[in-house]
Amino acid sequence: MKIKFTQLQAQSTSFTLTIDNWTIEEQQSWGVFSTEGDIGSLLGDLLCEESCCCSGHILKGPGHIAQVSLAEQQRLLEQEIANDDSDFLDHIDMGSTVYTLIYQQCHNAEITSRLLSELDLSHLQDRGFRALSSGESRRLILARALATQPDLLLLDKPYAGLDVAHRKSLAQYLTRLSRSIQMLIIVSRETEMPEWIEKIALFSRGKLDSLMDKATWDVHPVVTQIKAQSKEQGEQIMALIRQHRHTSEFSDPLFALTNGRVAYTDKVIFSDVTWRINQGEHWQVRGPNGCGKSTLLGMIFGDHPQCYSNDIQIFGKQRGSGETIWEIKQHIGMVSSALHLQYRVDCSALKVIISGFYDSIGLYQKPTKRQQNIAHEWLAILHMSQFADTSFRKLEYGQQRLLLIARALVKQPTLLILDEPYQGLDYLGRRLIKNALELIAREHLSQLLYVSHYQDDSLESIHNYLDFVPAEDGLGYKTIVS
Numbered sequence: 274m275k276i277k278f279t280q281l282q283a284q285s286t287s288f289t290l291t292i293d294n295w296t297i298e299e300q301q302s303w304g305v306f307s308t309e310g311d312i313g314s315l316l317g318d319l320l321c322e323e324s325c326c327c328s329g330h331i332l333k334g335p336g337h338i339a340q341v342s343l344a345e346q347q348r349l350l351e352q353e354i355a356n357d358d359s360d361f362l363d364h365i366d367m368g369s370t371v372y373t374l375i376y377q378q379c380h381n382a383e384i385t386s387r388l389l390s391e392l393d394l395s396h397l398q399d400r401g402f403r404a405l406s407s408g409e410s411r412r413l414i415l416a417r418a419l420a421t422q423p424d425l426l427l428l429d430k431p432y433a434g435l436d437v438a439h440r441k442s443l444a445q446y447l448t449r450l451s452r453s454i455q456m457l458i459i460v461s462r463e464t465e466m467p468e469w470i471e472k473i474a475l476f477s478r479g480k481l482d483s484l485m486d487k488a489t490w491d492v493h494p495v496v497t498q499i500k501a502q503s504k505e506q507g508e509q510i511m512a513l514i515r516q517h518r519h520t521s522e523f524s525d526p527l528f529a530l531t532n533g534r535v536a537y538t539d540k541v542i543f544s545d546v547t548w549r550i551n552q553g554e555h556w557q558v559r560g561p562n563g564c565g566k567s568t569l570l571g572m573i574f575g576d577h578p579q580c581y582s583n584d585i586q587i588f589g590k591q592r593g594s595g596e597t598i599w600e601i602k603q604h605i606g607m608v609s610s611a612l613h614l615q616y617r618v619d620c621s622a623l624k625v626i627i628s629g630f631y632d633s634i635g636l637y638q639k640p641t642k643r644q645q646n647i648a649h650e651w652l653a654i655l656h657m658s659q660f661a662d663t664s665f666r667k668l669e670y671g672q673q674r675l676l677l678i679a680r681a682l683v684k685q686p687t688l689l690i691l692d693e694p695y696q697g698l699d700y701l702g703r704r705l706i707k708n709a710l711e712l713i714a715r716e717h718l719s720q721l722l723y724v725s726h727y728q729d730d731s732l733e734s735i736h737n738y739l740d741f742v743p744a745e746d747g748l749g750y751k752t753i754v755s
């Protein structure tokens with residue numbers, strides 16, 4: 274499909290996409306790198322939807338474009354929630370099954386089975402969408418896009434949420450696919466630019482900055498330039514945190530799980546998990562997609578139903594001894610994809626940050642002047658002051674994620690749970706947050722419990738690891754502490 278952009282200006286709630294001149298030739302795949310600005314969803318809207326607020330021209334050859342993005346995942350969740358039948362069932366509705374969600378895109382059993390197998394989803398085909406882990410749902414979104422047999426595939430950060438093994442197999446899969454399908458791949462990590470891509474478009478703050486071939490990209494100075502910029506912003510975050518610092522003291526252990534086990538009717542997720550977190554320790558939790566990392570962190574946060582059937586001590590108290598979930602949550606800041614999906618209320622960017630003081634989704638109390646001031650300071654550091662009154666849901670996915678990170682940090686919690694915090698962030702946003710987390714950990718302003726599938730996201734201050742590995746009896750996973 275040939276696409277030609279000329280003098281294009283398109284407006285989203287948060288920024289303007291500007292493309293003076295860009296021609297994508299038929300059969301030509303491009304890599305797109307945006308240093309600052311989550312351009313993926315606006316580009317997707319421009320290419321896939323007819324109505325869009327823009328000036329200039331887009332000439333598009335005939336054919337069908339399918340997109341894979343975190344926003345697409347969010348849309349599917351909205352659709353599934355709208356169809357939720359829990360009120361009419363004697364069990365919680367986990368949503369349409371993986372099989373159905375792929376089949377409904379192609380109405381062809383053979384294609385559905387092939388995609389299930391190629392994307393390592395066969396074992397999950399009967400599982401409801403809402404029970405999927407984040408990596409599992411990412412693979413489902415790709416399968417659904419491919420099921421529509423597109424002429425052009427728009428992949429916005431396709432590796433987000435995938436573990437090392439699935440990233441590797443996806444890279445190989447995309448290499449194979451690139452021989453038959455034209456692709457536009459938007460990445461926010463320079464290491465994720467596929468080797469086979471010949472052409473790269475570099476965007477900065479929503480503007481197409483330059484077009485180049487892969488060889489020029491490999492030695493481009495942009496990466497060094499922006500690293501320095503994000504370091505400075507990281508220092509500003511630290512100054513803000515130090516200024517409003519307050520701490521709570523607890524006796525050891527801060528958290529302890531003894532012989533932890535989580536199982537559903539169809540399978541055991543993990544068993545025999547014993548984990549003790551003492552004061553001052555930062556931890557990274559590692560393991561493949563679906564091993565139970567988010568489940569375990571959800572047990573600390575107190576919102577997983579099976580935390581009551583386990584032996585858990587948290588902040589010096591035995592779980593189930595009369596404490597409320599709010600007493601626990603007030604000492605925890607949480608960032609996760611599950612929380613991002615749940616944060617569906619329509620409140621302003623400023624209120625999202627303030628809601629961190631109350632651990633609520635949305636804001637239902639009158640904030641103090643001090644809380645409002647701190648939230649405004651956060652917006653300024655994130656270069657988002659102009660969006661203070663903008664509805665959270667109208668912002669780009671990456672901007673939403675930055676607000677949720679600020680929401681978790683704003684009360685300077687004792688425990689900071691970061692379950693793949695960088696998902697959806699652009700290059701600069703990720704460097705900024707990583708620098709800030711490194712400083713927070715180093716100065717022990719909060720204790721970090723951190724999940725990331727990327728080696729280059731490792732934080733120097735984390736020396737404790739909890740690794741999920743397959744259990745010997747073949748029933749789910751167990752953990753190893755190192």
Ligand SMILES: Nc1ncnc2c1ncn2[C@@H]1O[C@H](COP(=O)(O)OP(=O)(O)OP(=O)(O)O)[C@@H](O)[C@H]1O
Binds near residue numbers: 367565566
């Ligand atoms: N209600 C449920 N019924 C059945 N299985 C479930 C249910 N809820 C979650 N699961 C499964 O539990 C497993 C663990 O999920 P979890 O989100 O903890 O994985 P994870 O290690 O965080 O994965 P990822 O790296 O992909 O985020 C997944 O295979 C998921 O499909």
